[in-house]
Amino acid sequence: GESVGLHLPTLSVQEGDNSIINCAYSNSASDYFIWYKQESGKGPQFIIDIRSNMDKRQGQRVTVLLNKTVKHLSLQIAATQPGDSAVYFCADSGGGADGLTFGKGTHLIIQP
Amino acid sequence: DAGITQSPRHKVTETGTPVTLRCHQTENHRYMYWYRQDPGHGLRLIHYSYGVKDTDKGEVSDGYSVSRSKTEDFLLTLESATSSQTSVYFCASNRDGTDTQYFGPGTRLTVL
Numbered sequence: 001g002e003s004v005g006l007h008l009p010t011l012s013v014q015e016g017d018n019s020i021i022n023c024a025y026s027n028s029a030s031d032y033f034i035w036y037k038q039e040s041g042k043g044p045q046f047i048i049d050i051r052s053n054m055d056k057r058q059g060q061r062v063t064v065l066l067n068k069t070v071k072h073l074s075l076q077i078a079a080t081q082p083g084d085s086a087v088y089f090c091a092d093s094g095g096g097a098d099g100l101t102f103g104k105g106t107h108l109i110i111q112p
Numbered sequence: 113d114a115g116i117t118q119s120p121r122h123k124v125t126e127t128g129t130p131v132t133l134r135c136h137q138t139e140n141h142r143y144m145y146w147y148r149q150d151p152g153h154g155l156r157l158i159h160y161s162y163g164v165k166d167t168d169k170g171e172v173s174d175g176y177s178v179s180r181s182k183t184e185d186f187l188l189t190l191e192s193a194t195s196s197q198t199s200v201y202f203c204a205s206n207r208d209g210t211d212t213q214y215f216g217p218g219t220r221l222t223v224l
Contacts, residue, residue, distance in 0.1 A: 032211040043202055043215035044155070089154065093211045097162045098170060099145055099204075100213055104154040 012109040019080045021106050023073040023090035030092040034100065035064060035075045038087045047075070047088075077108075085110045115139055116216035118203050124222045131190040133219050135203030142208040144186040145170075146178060148199040149218075155202065161186055193223045 013019045025033070031052040036044035050057045050064045050073075057064050063076040073090055087107050091100040115138035125131050135144060146158040157170030159178040167178050175197060177189045186205075190197055200220050204213040 034212060036215075041218075043217045046212060046214065049212060091155075095211070097143070098157060098160055098168070099143065099206070099211070102155040104152065 009104070010107045010109065012111055013080050014111050015080060015082060017080055019075075019077040019084065019108060021075045021077075021088050021090075021108065023075075023103055025071050025073060025090075025092050027092060027094055027101070028071070029094040031095060032093040033064070033066060033073050034091050034093075035062075036089045036091065037084075038089065038105070040086075044089060080108075080110055082110050082112075084108060116203060116205060116214060118201075118216040118219050120219060121217065122220045124224065125193050126224050127194055128192050131193050131221065131223075133188045133201055133203075133221070135186040135188070135205075135216060137184055137186075137203075137205045137216075139205065139207065139214075140183060141205035141214075142183070143206050143213075144180065145204045145213065146176075146186065146188045147202045147204065148172065148197075149202060150199050158188065158201075193221075195223050197221065198223045 034049040035047040037047050038044045048059045048062050048064050050066050055066050061078045065074045087105040089102050089105045091102045093100050117136045119134045143162055145160045147155045149155050156172045158172055158176050159170055161167045161180040179187045200218050202218050203216040206213045
């Protein structure tokens with residue numbers, strides 16, 4: 001089946017800089033996209049989501065951008081902090097009962 | 113986050129023994145999921161449930177069975193554990209009409 005993938009497995013940024021994590025998807029029927037944060041030893045934690053009828057959505061320090069033309073999703077984290085160190089997953093859904101399809105994740109490392 | 117708990121949190125067992133993992137949610141969510149997480153593979157769906165006694169297979173269901181006799185509980189059983197089932201197992205749930213899944217803390221299973 002089609003799957004969601006990530007461009008880079010590891011991203012290193014300076015504390016205080018903005019972080020951008022990218023994701024490509026291939027399922028043209030996907031209409032819901034979500035980002036999770038997973039800290040070491042914990043379960044994935046919901047960050048932000050977006051539906052296909054939107055191209056941008058903002059939360060607290062996070063923004064998700066959706067480009068349906070090129071099937072691309074990105075997560076922007078403003079003013080990155082040490083607590084942002086984690087693995088970030090994107091996932092998508094076409095609305096089926098089997099739910100979400102996950103990418104492999106990007107490890108965000110914060111340099112002091 | 114939904115009130116999702118998993119038990120046990122850690123388990124070591126021997127090849128050939130049966131193992132049951134429990135997921136419990138207090139949010140009255142209709143949908144529940146079992147995933148395994150392995151390095152290089154991300155989160156892969158094992159089984160899911162769309163209601164009491166209604167379950168279906170996911171991507172990696174071989175060697176696993178599930179049961180859901182109550183809305184709040186979703187059990188994952190390894191009938192005869194193998195070393196390839198050593199993994200971290202996550203349960204998730206979402207309510208009807210939404211796609212946002214909330215995850216439990218995970219169970220680390222080691223099969224010797």
